[in-house]
Amino acid sequence: MGPSIWQSMERKGYSRRDFLQFCAAAATAAGLGQSGVAQVAAAFEKKEKPAVVWMHFQECTCCSESFIRASHPIVLDALLDVLSLNYSETLMAASGFQAEKSLNDTIQNNKGKYIVLVEGAVPTHDGGVYCMIGGKTAESILQTVAKDAAAIIAWGSCASNGCVQAAKPNPTGATPIYKLVNKPVINVPGCPPIADVMMAVVTHMLVLGQVPALDSLNRPKEFYGRRVHDTCYRRPNYDAGLFVESWDDENARRGYCLYKMGCKGPVTYNACSVVKWNEGTSYPIQSGHGCIGCSEEGFWDNGPFYQHLPSFPGFGVESTADTIGTIVGVATLAGVAAHAAVTNVRKQKVIAEVHAEEQKES
Amino acid sequence: MSTSGEPIHDIFGSNGHGPTEYRRVYVWELPVRAYHWINATALVALCITGYLIGHPFHLLYAPEAYQQYWFGWVRFIHFASAWIYIMNFMARLYWGFVGNKYARLINFIPLKKSQRQEIMEVVKADVLQVKMHGPISTGHNALAAFIYFITFIVFLLQMITGFALYSNMSTSSIPRLFMWAVPLLGGEFGVRFWHHIFLWFFVCFVIIHIYLAFYHDYIEGRGTISSIVGGWKFERVKGDK
Numbered sequence: 001m002g003p004s005i006w007q008s009m010e011r012k013g014y015s016r017r018d019f020l021q022f023c024a025a026a027a028t029a030a031g032l033g034q035s036g037v038a039q040v041a042a043a044f045e046k047k048e049k050p051a052v053v054w055m056h057f058q059e060c061t062c063c064s065e066s067f068i069r070a071s072h073p074i075v076l077d078a079l080l081d082v083l084s085l086n087y088s089e090t091l092m093a094a095s096g097f098q099a100e101k102s103l104n105d106t107i108q109n110n111k112g113k114y115i116v117l118v119e120g121a122v123p124t125h126d127g128g129v130y131c132m133i134g135g136k137t138a139e140s141i142l143q144t145v146a147k148d149a150a151a152i153i154a155w156g157s158c159a160s161n162g163c164v165q166a167a168k169p170n171p172t173g174a175t176p177i178y179k180l181v182n183k184p185v186i187n188v189p190g191c192p193p194i195a196d197v198m199m200a201v202v203t204h205m206l207v208l209g210q211v212p213a214l215d216s217l218n219r220p221k222e223f224y225g226r227r228v229h230d231t232c233y234r235r236p237n238y239d240a241g242l243f244v245e246s247w248d249d250e251n252a253r254r255g256y257c258l259y260k261m262g263c264k265g266p267v268t269y270n271a272c273s274v275v276k277w278n279e280g281t282s283y284p285i286q287s288g289h290g291c292i293g294c295s296e297e298g299f300w301d302n303g304p305f306y307q308h309l310p311s312f313p314g315f316g317v318e319s320t321a322d323t324i325g326t327i328v329g330v331a332t333l334a335g336v337a338a339h340a341a342v343t344n345v346r347k348q349k350v351i352a353e354v355h356a357e358e359q360k361e362s
Numbered sequence: 363m364s365t366s367g368e369p370i371h372d373i374f375g376s377n378g379h380g381p382t383e384y385r386r387v388y389v390w391e392l393p394v395r396a397y398h399w400i401n402a403t404a405l406v407a408l409c410i411t412g413y414l415i416g417h418p419f420h421l422l423y424a425p426e427a428y429q430q431y432w433f434g435w436v437r438f439i440h441f442a443s444a445w446i447y448i449m450n451f452m453a454r455l456y457w458g459f460v461g462n463k464y465a466r467l468i469n470f471i472p473l474k475k476s477q478r479q480e481i482m483e484v485v486k487a488d489v490l491q492v493k494m495h496g497p498i499s500t501g502h503n504a505l506a507a508f509i510y511f512i513t514f515i516v517f518l519l520q521m522i523t524g525f526a527l528y529s530n531m532s533t534s535s536i537p538r539l540f541m542w543a544v545p546l547l548g549g550e551f552g553v554r555f556w557h558h559i560f561l562w563f564f565v566c567f568v569i570i571h572i573y574l575a576f577y578h579d580y581i582e583g584r585g586t587i588s589s590i591v592g593g594w595k596f597e598r599v600k601g602d603k
Contacts, residue, residue: 215530216541216544216545217545225530226531227530227531230531236427236428237427238433239427239431239433239434239437240424240427240428240429240430240431240432240433240434241418241420241421241422241430241432241433241436242423242424242427242430243418245420254425256427259418260418264551266550267549267550267551267554269530293551296549296550296551297548297549298548298549298551298552299551302549302551302552302555309416309554309555309558310551310552310554310555320558321555321558321559321562322413322416322417322558322562324562325558325559325561325562325565326562328562328566329562329565329566329569332565332566332569332570333569336569336570336573339489339491339573339577340573340577342491343491343577343580343581346491346494346581347580347581349494350494350581353494
C-alpha cells in the first residue's frame with residue numbers, strides 16, 4: 001500500500017496546519033462545509049494517494065490550461081501533490097518509452113483503483129487514424145485505460161459531447177467518451193470547464209470516494225444544475241424587458257440583458273455566473289459578451305453565436321425558424337386570399353343556381 | 363322598406379311555394395363550444411406572448427430594471443395560458459370519449475373508406491373548387507376532422523417541448539415528466555427550435571381555420587359561424603345538395 005495523503009504531504013514538508021487548511025478547503029469544495037472537516041481529515045490520514053492518469057485525445061489542452069489556473073492555489077498545489085498524477089502528456093517529465101511504462105505500471109499496480117481523466121474526443125472513422133499516440137489509436141488506448149479504472153471523468157466538451165471535432169460534418173467521427181466505454185462517465189463539459197469546478201469534482205471524489213450527484217446528462221448537479229441565465233446578474237433586466245439592441249449602444253453600456261444579441265444563457269447549464277473565471281474575476285456576460293453555450297451539446301451546430309435561435313437548416317445563415325415561419329404565414333395568407341377570390345366567382349354561380357331553382361319552382 | 367308584413371318565406375323569394383326547409387341540428391354541445399373559445403383565447407395569447415418572448419421589442423422603457431417587469435408579465439401570461447390550454451385540452455380529450463358523435467375523437471381519424479372518399483371529395487369541392495357541390499357534413503367534414511386530429515398531435519408536441527424547456531429548472535412534477543425530450547431533440551437548442559416551428563403551425567392554422575369558417579358559411583349558408591356560439595347547424599330537409 002502506498003503512502004496516505006497526510007503521509008505524503010508531511011514528507012513534502014507541509015505542516016499539520018497546512019494539512020488541516022487543505023482539508024477545510026477540500027471539504028468546502030466537496031460541499032461538506034465546516035462540519036465535514038474532521039471527516040475529511042480522518043479520511044486523508046488513512047486514504048492512500050489515488051493514482052490518476054490524464055489522457056489527451058482530440059483536444060486543444062484548454063482544459064489542462066484551465067485546471068492549473070484554479071483560484072485556490074493551496075488546494076490546487078495540494079491536489080496535484082496528493083494525486084499521484086502518473087501519466088499526463090502535458091505535465092509529466094517522462095517521455096517516450098518511459099512515459100508508456102509509467103502508464104502501464106499505473107494500470108497494472110492499481111487495478112480497479114485508479115482514476116482516469118480524459119481530455120478530448122476520440123475519432124472513430126477510418127479505424128481511428130485521426131488521433132494516434134505511440135502508434136496506437138486513441139480508441140484502443142482509451143479501452144485499455146478504461147478497463148480497470150475506478151472512475152472516468154470526461155474533461156471538457158470534447159470528451160463530454162464531442163465539441164468542435166464533432167460539429168457537422170464531423171469528418172473524423174469524433175465521439176464523446178461515454179459512448180465508447182461501458183462504465184459510468186462523469187461529464188464536466190465546457191470549453192474549457194471552469195477550473196474551480198474541475199478541482200471540486202476531483203476533490204469530491206477524493207474526499208467522499210464516490211461520484212457526485214449527476215443529472216440526466218451525467219454532469220455534476222452541483223455545478224450544472226442551474227442555468228447561466230437564471231443565475232446571471234443581468235437577469236432582472238431580462239424580466240424588465242431591457243435589452244441590448246446592438247453592440248456598444250447605450251443599453252450595452254448600462255449592462256442590460258444580452259438576450260437579443262444571441263446570448264445562450266437561457267439554454268446553458270453551467271456555473272459561470274456563480275463561480276466565475278480567473279479567480280472569480282468575471283465571466284463572459286459580465287464582460288459584455290453573450291454566453292455562447294460552450295458547455296451544451298452541439299453548440300457549434302446551433303449558431304451563429306449572435307442570434308439566439310439556431311439557423312434553419314438549408315435556408316442560409318440568417319434564417320431562423322421565425323423567418324421561415326413568417327414566410328410560410330404570409331404564403332398562407334396569400335393562398336387564402338386567392339381561394340377567397342375563386343370562392344366569390346363560385347358564389348355567383350351558386351346564387352344563379354338558386355335563382356334558377358326558384359324560377360323552376362314558380 | 364320591408365315593413366309590409368310579408369310572410370317570412372317570401373324573404374327567401376320562394377314565391378308562395380314555401381321556403382326551402384331546413385332542420386335545426388344540435389351539433390356542438392356546450393363543452394365543445396366552451397373548449398373552442400377557451401382554446402381560441404389561450405392560443406391567441408400563447409402565440410402573441412410566445413412571439414414576444416422570441417422577439418422582445420422596446421415596449422416600455424425605464425432606466426433601471428427594478429422599475430418595471432413587463433417582460434416577466436409576458437412570460438407569466440405565456441405560462442398561465444399554457445396551463446389553461448392544456449387543462450382545457452385534457453377536458454376535450456375526455457369529451458372526445460363521452461360526447462355526441464360529432465365530438466367523438468375516433469371520428470377524427472379517417473379509418474373508414476367512406477371517410478377517405480369524403481376527403482377526396484372535399485379536396486375537389488372546397489380546396490381546389492373544381493366541383494360546384496361537395497359533400498355537406500353536419501359536423502366536421504372528414505378532411506377538417508383529420509386536420510384537427512393532426513392539430514391535436516401538434517398540441518401535444520408543443521406541450522411536450524414547452525414543458526421540456528423549463529423541466530430542468532422546475533421543481534413541480536408535471537414539467538419534469540418531459541425531461542426526456544431535451545436529449546431527444548439535441549439539447550435545449552433543439553427544443554427551442556421546434557417550439558418556434560410549432561408556433562408557426564398554429565399561426566397558419568388560425569389563418570386557415572378562421573377563413574374556412576367564413577368560407578363554409580359564405581358558400582353553404584347554414585350557420586357555420588353561429589354554430590360555435592349556439593351549437594346549432596342547419597340541414598336541408600330534402601337531402602342537402
